[in-house]
Amino acid sequence: MFERHKGGDSAVLVCLDFGEPDYRDGVDEFVQLVESAGVTPLHIVEGKRARPDPAYFAGSGKAQEIAEVVRAHEAPLVIFNHQLSPAQERNLERVMQCRVIDRTTLILDIFAQRARTAEGKLQVELAQLAHIQTRLIRGWTHLERQKGGIGLRGPGETQLETDRRLIGIRVKRLKDQLATVQKQRATQRRARMRRGQFTVSIVGYTNAGKSTLFNALTKARIYAADQLFATLDTTSRKLFLDAEHSLVLSDTVGFIRSLPHTLVAAFRATLEETIEADLLLHVVDVNHPLRDAQVDAVNEVLQEIGAERIPQLMVWNKIDLKGGEPAVLLNEYGKIQAVRLSAMRGNGLDLLRSALVDLMSQPSEDN
Numbered sequence: 440m441f442e443r444h445k446g447g448d449s450a451v452l453v454c455l456d457f458g459e460p461d462y463r464d465g466v467d468e469f470v471q472l473v474e475s476a477g478v479t480p481l482h483i484v485e486g487k488r489a490r491p492d493p494a495y496f497a498g499s500g501k502a503q504e505i506a507e508v509v510r511a512h513e514a515p516l517v518i519f520n521h522q523l524s525p526a527q528e529r530n531l532e533r534v535m536q537c538r539v540i541d542r543t544t545l546i547l548d549i550f551a552q553r554a555r556t557a558e559g560k561l562q563v564e565l566a567q568l569a570h571i572q573t574r575l576i577r578g579w580t581h582l583e584r585q586k587g588g589i590g591l592r593g594p595g596e597t598q599l600e601t602d603r604r605l606i607g608i609r610v611k612r613l614k615d616q617l618a619t620v621q622k623q624r625a626t627q628r629r630a631r632m633r634r635g636q637f638t639v640s641i642v643g644y645t646n647a648g649k650s651t652l653f654n655a656l657t658k659a660r661i662y663a664a665d666q667l668f669a670t671l672d673t674t675s676r677k678l679f680l681d682a683e684h685s686l687v688l689s690d691t692v693g694f695i696r697s698l699p700h701t702l703v704a705a706f707r708a709t710l711e712e713t714i715e716a717d718l719l720l721h722v723v724d725v726n727h728p729l730r731d732a733q734v735d736a737v738n739e740v741l742q743e744i745g746a747e748r749i750p751q752l753m754v755w756n757k758i759d760l761k762g763g764e765p766a767v768l769l770n771e772y773g774k775i776q777a778v779r780l781s782a783m784r785g786n787g788l789d790l791l792r793s794a795l796v797d798l799m800s801q802p803s804e805d806n
């Protein structure tokens with residue numbers, strides 16, 4: 440592997456406990472998220488709070504503590520596992536004397552690194568601009584001023600207004616470009632529908648094994664890796680189940696807890712494939728300590744994009760890690776509910792294929 444970490448970013452991480460029952464697992468997920476962005480964690484500052492502090496999010500005492508850790512490590516960056524307001528970021532940067540970013544910016548950075556298709560890139564830039572727009576007032580003025588740089592008073596009001604206007608123009612252009620791409624996709628989808636193609640979208644939490652399953656079923660070679668948000672763009676392939684049955688299968692971007700709404704909105708174009716699917720394969724890492732929270736998070740996003748009514752077939756993946764548990768098809772009240780399988784080892788894929796044939800043959804309940 441190439442060493443992207445070398446000379447890359449490093450950061451002090453901040454994760455505060457607001458009494459969530461699965462706080463510890465959330466910390467682990469945060470570290471994984473940071474590493475997925477290619478950033479080396481230097482130290483994690485933790486703490487307990489009843490509610491966020493309006494000025495510093497962490498409270499001023501905690502902010503001082505973080506600042507000391509930053510100094511000790513000479514850290515160039517602090518990452519909060521929370522959403523910060525622009526004012527909180529500004530106040531924290533003043534205390535830390537370094538850049539402070541929140542969870543949304545971190546996720547957006549990962550997305551920016553991963554986007555491959557024109558559409559993916561457009562969507563990431565749009566989401567980034569939406570996030571930046573609220574933070575534009577900040578600039579670097581307060582840091583510069585404290586260092587006593589003469590004439591470094593930062594952008595004046597007029598400059599800011601120009602920036603805002605330019606961003607507005609860029610946002611408009613990006614939206615137009617996206618609309619064009621979306622139109623092309625819609626045309627493709629309509630053509631598929633005319634041909635009576637059954638469409639299935641693989642959804643699930645990031646790192647659940649969606650791409651691995653997609654590759655195993657379609658013999659494709661989508662990048663699958665033990666990192667969060669390995670996949671950003673939707674890929675579709677035709678999948679032949681038997682002599683009479685075929686469908687169009689799509690692999691999609693993974694979901695994560697507390698995904699900001701703006702981000703979900705920005706990814707609408709990619710997720711449109713999901714919104715119009717006949718069936719969702721909801722892939723879950725059966726061994727993950729946050730499994731249930733992950734399932735809920737995925738269902739929440741599905742609701743947000745208007746896909747909550749689409750029938751789901753649950754895929755409990757990675758059973759190979761559970762010490763030789765057999766692959767099974769779970770039925771309840773004569774209806775197929777879930778498949779337990781291992782996408783990596785390939786056991787249970789035959790069960791999934793036959794379940795798909797069954798589900799395709801069933802008349803849908805809405806009609």
Ligand SMILES: Nc1nc2c(ncn2[C@@H]2O[C@H](COP(=O)(O)OP(=O)(O)OP(=O)(O)O)[C@@H](O)[C@H]2O)c(=O)[nH]1
Nearest residue numbers: 645646647648649650651664668669670693782783
């Ligand atoms: N042990 C085991 N590992 C698996 C299995 N399926 C996937 N993995 C691993 O889980 C990690 C994530 O797999 P991906 O297929 O990239 O997951 P994804 O859901 O597409 O993730 P994102 O695209 O990041 O949302 C990889 O390291 C896979 O090798 C499985 O059945 N068993």
Ligand SMILES: [Mg+2]
Nearest residue numbers: 649650669670
């Ligand atoms: Mg993937």
